[in-house]
Structure formats: structure tokens, C-alpha cells
Amino acid sequence: MNAEEKEVKNVIEDAKEEAKDEMKGEKKESNEKKETWKDFIYNPTTGEFLGRTASSWGLILLFYFVFYGFLAGMFSLTMFVMLKTLDENVPRYQDRVANPGLVIRPHAAEILFNSSDPSNYNQYVQELHNLLHQYNDSIQERNDLCLVGEYTEQNNEHIKKVCQFKRSMLRQCSGLPDTSFGYAEGKPCIIIKMNRVIGLKPLGDPYINCTAKRDSLLQMQYFPPEGRLDKMFFPYYGKKAHPDYVQPLVAVKLLLTRDDYNIEQTVECKVEGSDVRNNDDRDKFQGRVTFRVKVSE
Numbered sequence: 322m323n324a325e326e327k328e329v330k331n332v333i334e335d336a337k338e339e340a341k342d343e344m345k346g347e348k349k350e351s352n353e354k355k356e357t358w359k360d361f362i363y364n365p366t367t368g369e370f371l372g373r374t375a376s377s378w379g380l381i382l383l384f385y386f387v388f389y390g391f392l393a394g395m396f397s398l399t400m401f402v403m404l405k406t407l408d409e410n411v412p413r414y415q416d417r418v419a420n421p422g423l424v425i426r427p428h429a430a431e432i433l434f435n436s437s438d439p440s441n442y443n444q445y446v447q448e449l450h451n452l453l454h455q456y457n458d459s460i461q462e463r464n465d466l467c468l469v470g471e472y473t474e475q476n477n478e479h480i481k482k483v484c485q486f487k488r489s490m491l492r493q494c495s496g497l498p499d500t501s502f503g504y505a506e507g508k509p510c511i512i513i514k515m516n517r518v519i520g521l522k523p524l525g526d527p528y529i530n531c532t533a534k535r536d537s538l539l540q541m542q543y544f545p546p547e548g549r550l551d552k553m554f555f556p557y558y559g560k561k562a563h564p565d566y567v568q569p570l571v572a573v574k575l576l577l578t579r580d581d582y583n584i585e586q587t588v589e590c591k592v593e594g595s596d597v598r599n600n601d602d603r604d605k606f607q608g609r610v611t612f613r614v615k616v617s618e
Contacts, residue, residue, distance in 0.1 A: 409561060420598045421516040423529075423590060423610035426452050431613045436507035449502050449512060453495065455567060456488040464565070467553040472522055474556065481563045484553050486570065491544045494572030503574055507582065507616045513571045513590055515550065515597075519559050523552070527595035529571040534587040540576040548573070550592070577616055585615045 363370050370378070427445040434442040467473050467484035475481045488495045494510035496502055502510040513529050529548035533539035545551075554569040573590065591599040591609040599608030 419518065419521075420601075420607050421518045421521060421592075422604075422606040423513055423515055423592065423608065424606075425590075425610055425612055426512045426514070429612070431615070432509065432511070433615045434504060434509075435617045436505060437618050439501075439505070442501070442504040442509075445509070446496075446501055446504055449510070450496055450500075452512060453488050453491075456486060456570070458487045458489050461485045461487045461567075464567075470526075470552055472555055473553050475558070479562070481558045481566070483563070483565045483567065486554070486567050491570065491572045493542065494544050494574055507618060508574060508576055509614065509616070511573045511575065511588075511612070511614075513573060513610065514568045515592065517557050517566075517568060520556050522556050523550070523592075523595040523597050525595040527552075527592055527597060529573070529590055530593045531573050531588055531590040534589065539581075539586065539588070542574040542576065544572040544574070575614060577614075579618075581616070583615070583617050585613050587611065587613050 427448045464483040464485045473484055527550040531541055548571045550569050557566055589611045597608045601607045
């Protein structure tokens with residue numbers, strides 16, 4: 322074998338050795354990577370779990386326990402102090418609802434129906450019956466007889482008594498003599514009530530007065546007579562102290578004639594005769610309510 326062949330042979334052997342070394346290096350690196358990933362979860366050499374020792378984890382958990390415990394304590398103290406300043410029966414601030422609004426039943430801005438078709442007005446009739454169920458005479462007889470025209474003040478009583486308002490007081494609009502509340506004859510009853518406001522004692526002699534926005538006068542009947550909201554139903558002491566309280570109602574029967582049929586009637590009802598505001602242009606429901614009625618046959 323000459324010198325050139327030996328040299329070529331040596332080069333080939335050196336190349337093989339380098340290839341083997343490279344393969345060994347790659348295997349070694351792979352093994353090191355696997356060991357590094359396992360060691361990150363738990364390293365038995367250093368005793369670390371997820372990169373931290375037990376003492377390190379303990380200090381972190383202690384810090385967050387103290388930190389969030391302090392926040393929870395401060396929040397609880399703040400809530401405790403705030404709740405101590407509140408009255409469970411009377412809202413601390415009620416200046417925005419000091420003046421009550423009026424609402425009607427049936428609960429609709431437009432009451433449209435055909436008097437000859439009961440399916441047209443059954444929903445209105447059913448809503449009135451549902452409202453007046455709690456005013457049934459048999460239920461109201463459990464309540465107290467109060468002095469007419471006098472406030473029923475009971476500031477020192479824990480549970481407040483409730484004054485009677487019997488359904489039969491609404492007479493033709495009570496749903497008792499006429500279960501259709503006048504809808505079958507085209508002379509519907511509308512029931513009006515004033516929103517509850519804790520502590521409200523309206524001055525004077527409040528009553529409901531309704532007018533139709535048209536040239537001629539629209540005849541109406543009021544129940545109780547003159548649409549009075551008797552002062553014996555005031556003041557209201559809140560849902561917790563006055564759980565069985567019932568609001569006084571006023572029913573208005575619209576005495577429509579055939580000439581009024583198929584014509585939309587706009588009616589506005591207001592609280593009159595007291596200090597309850599009813600002329601605020603910014604709030605159309607403060608002390609008043611407006612609705613429309615159209616009857617056909």
C-alpha cells in the first residue's frame with residue numbers, strides 16, 4: 322500500500338470517528354433536554370418543585386394569604402360600618418322619589434278593544450281581577466278599621482297595622498256586579514293607584530281628577546265617590562314593617578256613547594287637592610298619568 326492510499330484511508334477513518342462523535346453528542350444533548358424538563362417539575366437533587374424550593378413556596382403562599390386576608394378584612398369592616406348607618410325600613414336617600422307617580426290598570430298606554438268581541442278585552446278584564454284579588458272583602462276584613470280623614474301614624478309599633486280597603490268600595494268597577502268591568506258595554510273601568518313612597522303624608526284632601534283632551538266634556542264616574550284618596554292610608558312604612566299594606570285605589574268609569582266609538586280618547590288623570598306635584602314637565606308621570614282609549618263595536 323503506497324503513501325497516498327494510506328492517507329486516503331486515514332481521512333476516511335477520521336471522518337467516521339467525527340460522525341460517531343457527533344451522534345454521541347446529539348444523544349447526549351437529547352438526554353440532557355429530557356432530564357431538564359423532568360427536573361423542572363421536580364428536581365430530586367435540589368428538592369425544587371416547579372423551580373422553587375419548599376421554603377420559597379411557603380413564603381409566597383404566606384405573603385398572599387396575609388395580603389388577601391387584609392383586603393377581605395378591610396372590605397368587611399367597610400361594609401359593616403356602612404350597614405350600621407342604614408335603616409332596614411327606610412332608604413337613607415329618597416329625594417328622587419319624594420313625589421309619587423300614578424299608574425293605571427290595565428297596564429297599557431293604549432286600551433283598544435271591540436266591545437262585542439270578548440277576546441279583545443279579556444286580557445284587560447283578567448288583569449283587573451288579578452289586581453283586585455287582594456282587595457276581596459273576605460281578605461280585607463282581617464285588617465283594621467281606621468279613622469277616616471286622619472293619618473294612621475304608628476311610628477312606635479314594630480309591625481304596622483293595615484287599614485281596610487274593600488273591593489266592594491269600587492262598586493260598578495269592582496268586578497262584582499259586572500265581571501267585565503264595563504268593557505262588554507263599551508264603558509270601561511280604569512283603576513288608578515298612587516306609587517308607594519315611604520313616609521309620605523299628603524297635605525289637604527287628595528283626590529283623583531281626570532279630564533279628556535277634547536272639545537266636549539267626557540262623562541265619568543269615580544269610585545270611591547269623588548275619587549278620594551283617604552289620608553288614613555298614609556303614611557306607608559316600607560315593605561318589611563308594613564308587609565300587608567294595600568294602596569288606596571280610585572276607579573274611573575268612562576261613560577262613552579256610540580258617538581265616541583272608533584275615536585281615540587286621550588285622558589289625563591292627576592292628583593288634586595294636596596301638595597303632591599302634578600305639573601312637572603320633566604316628569605310626565607309625577608302626580609299624573611295619561612292614557613288613550615279607543616272602543617269599537
